[in-house]
Amino acid sequence: MKGILLYVIGSLEVGGAEQHLVQVACALKERGWGPEFFVLVPHGPLAEKLQAAGIPIHAPSVPRWLERIGSPRFKARLQLVLALAGLSLTMLRRRPAATHFFLPAAYLLGGIAAVLTGTRPRLMSRRSLNLYQSTHPVYARFERLLHPRMDRVCGNSRAVMAQLAAEDIAPERLRLIYNGIDLERFPAGFDRAAKRRELGLSDDALVFVIVANLIPYKGHADLLEALALMKQNLGRPWACLCVGRDDTIGGGLRQRASALGIGDEVRWLGSRTDVPELLGCADIGVLCSHEEGFSNAVLESMAAGLPMVVTDVGGNAEAVTDGVNGRVVPPRQPALLAAALLAVALDPDRVRMGRAGRSRVEQMFSLPACVDAYEKLYREVITEKH
Numbered sequence: 001m002k003g004i005l006l007y008v009i010g011s012l013e014v015g016g017a018e019q020h021l022v023q024v025a026c027a028l029k030e031r032g033w034g035p036e037f038f039v040l041v042p043h044g045p046l047a048e049k050l051q052a053a054g055i056p057i058h059a060p061s062v063p064r065w066l067e068r069i070g071s072p073r074f075k076a077r078l079q080l081v082l083a084l085a086g087l088s089l090t091m092l093r094r095r096p097a098a099t100h101f102f103l104p105a106a107y108l109l110g111g112i113a114a115v116l117t118g119t120r121p122r123l124m125s126r127r128s129l130n131l132y133q134s135t136h137p138v139y140a141r142f143e144r145l146l147h148p149r150m151d152r153v154c155g156n157s158r159a160v161m162a163q164l165a166a167e168d169i170a171p172e173r174l175r176l177i178y179n180g181i182d183l184e185r186f187p188a189g190f191d192r193a194a195k196r197r198e199l200g201l202s203d204d205a206l207v208f209v210i211v212a213n214l215i216p217y218k219g220h221a222d223l224l225e226a227l228a229l230m231k232q233n234l235g236r237p238w239a240c241l242c243v244g245r246d247d248t249i250g251g252g253l254r255q256r257a258s259a260l261g262i263g264d265e266v267r268w269l270g271s272r273t274d275v276p277e278l279l280g281c282a283d284i285g286v287l288c289s290h291e292e293g294f295s296n297a298v299l300e301s302m303a304a305g306l307p308m309v310v311t312d313v314g315g316n317a318e319a320v321t322d323g324v325n326g327r328v329v330p331p332r333q334p335a336l337l338a339a340a341l342l343a344v345a346l347d348p349d350r351v352r353m354g355r356a357g358r359s360r361v362e363q364m365f366s367l368p369a370c371v372d373a374y375e376k377l378y379r380e381v382i383t384e385k386h
Contacts, residue, residue, distance in 0.1 A: 002097075003096070004096040004097055005034065005096060005099075005100065006037075006090070006091065006096035006098070007100050007102065008101045008102070009021060009040075011044050012044030012057075013044045014245065014271055016295065020179055024367075024370065024371055025037070025050070025053075026050070027367060027368075027371040028371060029054065029055055031375065036055065036057075037056070037058065038057075038090050038110070042057075058087075059086070060087070061082065061086060083109055087113040091114065092117055092119075099119050099121070099122055101124045102125050107143065108142050111124070114149075120151065123151060123153070123377070124154065125155075125156070125177075126154070126155050126160055126163075127293040127294070128160070128292065128293035129159060129291050129313075130163050147168070147169050152381055154174075154377070155175075155293070156315065157176075157318055159314050159315055161176050175373075175377055177373045178315075178369075178373075180368070180370020181366060182367045183366060183367070185300075185303075186303040186358075190276075190281075195281040199267070204236065205237040205238055207241060208227075208282065208286055208341070209243065209286065210240070210241070210287060210297075211285075212243075212244045212287060212289070214242075214244055214246045214248075217289060218244075218289050219290055219332070220242065220288075222337060223240070223288050223337065224257050225338075226335070226337035226338035227240055227260075227341070228260040229335060230338040230341050230342045230345070231262065231265070240262075242268050243272050243275060246270065250268060253268075254268060275300065276304065279306060283345075284306060285309070286308070286309050287309075288310070288331070288337055290313065291331075294318070295315070299319060302320075302365075303361045304358075305351075306357065307326045307344050307347075307353035308326030309327045310329075312331065313331050316328065320357070326353060327340035327343060
């Protein structure tokens with residue numbers, strides 16, 4: 001074995017960062033590394049995939065008496081202490097060749113544990129823009145303290161990298177690693193008609209798809225307004241598949257869709273395990289977020305051969321070249337989003353745009369290229385340690 005790689009992340013729920021990390025860890029396992037996970041919240045849908053790959057999962061021990069504590073605030077603080085203790089012990093026992101933190105909470109807790117135990121090398125990956133720091137100033141303060149104590153800090157888009165550089169991280173410790181997509185999940189020859197029949201979609205319907213959990217910043221409300229504007233000029237049957245977990249705003253979105261007269265066309269599919277097939281039966285991919293780091297959903301839609309309409313946030317414009325494999329519009333602008341959706345829908349070269357997107361993923365955003373970059377990074381920091 002090349003060495004233990006300890007990944008620290010908040011949970012194994014279905015999210016972009018979590019799915020990315022699980023995919024990378026499984027690939028590194030096949031290359032002879034020993035990935036292990038420490039999760040702040042045990043269990044989660046993605047745990048099964050790690051277990052099937054033989055990747056150990058560590059989590060804080062939660063004593064039964066903790067459930068009897070009445071104060072939620074005191075209980076949460078005690079859970080943090082227990083997680084810090086459990087993670088510190090895991091680092092001391094497993095002695096990883098490298099420890100890598102993903103997402104803010106894991107960075108905060110894991111960074112402190114690594115400093116306390118002297119565990120090195122230490123790496124952090126930021127997967128989004130730092131807008132969360134304005135609402136969580138504690139994160140901002142602690143991250144500034146932890147940054148100088150990291151051996152490498154990684155971003156997944158040029159926009160994220162620019163923000164990291166602005167936080168006074170030395171350029172020689174910064175690394176850009178783009179997301180990678182497993183193209184085998186998006187094979188040619190998919191039975192598109194059968195999937196459409198399963199979903200109750202007609203062969204002649206123009207199908208839009210957005211893969212994003214129902215969170216305000218993902219911009220679903222903007223999309224509904226845009227679809228309502230667009231339908232007046234489309235002139236053909238259409239549907240929009242909304243794929244993603246409902247994080248409390250689903251009811252309001254359904255009501256708004258009905259009020260706009262598009263309740264029948266917009267399908268709320270929830271969290272799904274058949275995303276490649278859903279993308280394969282669609283015609284146009286959409287992501288209208290107000291903020292992003294670098295969206296796996298955009299790359300997966302491109303891998304499925306879909307032309308894209310995306311907002312110009314985070315790394316979206318690094319994946320989608322305006323006029324080549326889709327359209328890029330400003331965020332929070334439903335009228336401009338509607339115009340872009342209509343332009344792609346009516347474009348006679350729409351299929352060519354989708355092929356250009358697939359080719360771009362093959363050239364720049366494949367999973368092997370992504371795993372190569374991680375492997376190079378780990379070799380680099382491990383060599384420096386010795």
